[in-house]
Amino acid sequence: MTQQIQITKSQNLKEKPEVAGIPFGSYFTDHMFLMDYSAEMGWHDARIVPYAPFEISPSSQVLHYGQSVFEGLKAYNVDGEVILFRPDENFKRLNRSLERMSMPKVDEEFALDALYELLKIEHDWVPDGEGQSLYVRPFVFANEPYLGVRPAKSYRMMIVLSPVAGYYGAQLNPTSIYVEDDYVRAVRGGVGEAKFAGNYASSYAAQQKANDLGYEQVLWLDGVHQEYIEEVGSMNIFFVRDGELITPQLNGSILPGITRKSLITLAEDLGYTVREERIHISDVEKGIKDGSISEVFGAGTAAVVAPVGIMNIHGTDYRVNNNEIGKVTQELYDNLTGIQTKKQEDKHGWVYDVTATVK
Numbered sequence: 001m002t003q004q005i006q007i008t009k010s011q012n013l014k015e016k017p018e019v020a021g022i023p024f025g026s027y028f029t030d031h032m033f034l035m036d037y038s039a040e041m042g043w044h045d046a047r048i049v050p051y052a053p054f055e056i057s058p059s060s061q062v063l064h065y066g067q068s069v070f071e072g073l074k075a076y077n078v079d080g081e082v083i084l085f086r087p088d089e090n091f092k093r094l095n096r097s098l099e100r101m102s103m104p105k106v107d108e109e110f111a112l113d114a115l116y117e118l119l120k121i122e123h124d125w126v127p128d129g130e131g132q133s134l135y136v137r138p139f140v141f142a143n144e145p146y147l148g149v150r151p152a153k154s155y156r157m158m159i160v161l162s163p164v165a166g167y168y169g170a171q172l173n174p175t176s177i178y179v180e181d182d183y184v185r186a187v188r189g190g191v192g193e194a195k196f197a198g199n200y201a202s203s204y205a206a207q208q209k210a211n212d213l214g215y216e217q218v219l220w221l222d223g224v225h226q227e228y229i230e231e232v233g234s235m236n237i238f239f240v241r242d243g244e245l246i247t248p249q250l251n252g253s254i255l256p257g258i259t260r261k262s263l264i265t266l267a268e269d270l271g272y273t274v275r276e277e278r279i280h281i282s283d284v285e286k287g288i289k290d291g292s293i294s295e296v297f298g299a300g301t302a303a304v305v306a307p308v309g310i311m312n313i314h315g316t317d318y319r320v321n322n323n324e325i326g327k328v329t330q331e332l333y334d335n336l337t338g339i340q341t342k343k344q345e346d347k348h349g350w351v352y353d354v355t356a357t358v359k
């Protein structure tokens with residue numbers, strides 16, 4: 001059922017910015033991908049067109065009831081070749097998110113082909129500076145003009161691209177986190193495991209609170225007991241405890257990160273034992289106090305890994321690893337970014353060479 005993709009090239013190419021100076025997600029390339037869905041026609045009218053605003057009906061369902069999901073991945077420029085890291089996983093997860101939100105699934109292979117086509121056209125936009133990449137944002141939203149509360153009958157899928165600077169400067173900087181015990185991000189049986197737009201809007205209040213208190217990120221506890229660790233900001237979380245890696249087990253309210261999944265495999269390759277467990281906040285507090293927990297870090301596409309240096313637990317500040325990057329954290333970061341930049345062997349077939357495929 002592979003569709004043709006209609007291509008309309010922009011007549012008016014933008015100037016490429018100095019990537020190092022642009023804030024994340026604020027500058028977009030010359031073209032974008034779109035396709036539409038209707039109950040009668042399924043997904044149709046796949047096209048790549050100049051990046052531009054478009055019209056939407058004031059009664060479009062997405063504006064009222066929020067049926068909208070997204071993905072996020074990065075294209076890297078490795079010696080002039082365009083590389084993606086496990087993009088198949090992103091489109092699989094997109095379909096799981098779509099299913100959860102009662103939205104129509106996409107053909108994963110076709111969606112990946114569409115991304116390849118778009119990247120072929122935008123090849124020159126993939127920056128090659130240290131840590132820089134072209135952030136890829138696929139998203140799908142309800143687009144039926146109708147105010148009834150039921151799943152929409154028409155949708156739009158789009159992919160836009162944004163050049164981004166490295167998350168870090170010269171080295172990994174430890175972040176400070178605030179354990180949130182009032183607001184929750186997600187509940188079991190809810191939508192926490194979907195990359196659903198509303199999950200992010202509903203996290204802003206806690207993020208603002210953490211910032212006001214002087215911390216960079218929120219550490220989320222589970223929504224039922226408010227005792228078990230879930231995630232940190234929009235990242236999954238790992239602990240190094242007695243030389244082993246521990247991460248919260250997926251429970252329906254945690255977003256199943258591709259970085260998380262990759263780090264589990266990579267850590268096992270490197271000889272570490274990795275445990276997926278239910279982790280109680282008071283055990284973390286104890287572990288940091290007695291030194292059995294030596295490192296804490298977040299994991300996600302944006303930062304790859306984000307070391308945690310300060311953790312506020314129920315009003316007390318704890319320093320983790322003396323507010324420095326831990327050995328294991330650094331080792332995992334170096335190994336994962338090494339695979340992503342083809343400096344290290346890719347023995348699991350995680351790296352997709354877009355350039356080689358489109359030639």
Ligand SMILES: *Cc1c(COP(=O)(O)O)cnc(C)c1O
Binds near residue numbers: 235259260299301302
């Ligand atoms: C996207 C996301 C992650 C990380 O997923 P990756 O696939 O590793 O980028 C973790 N938590 C939340 C809430 C997210 O939205």
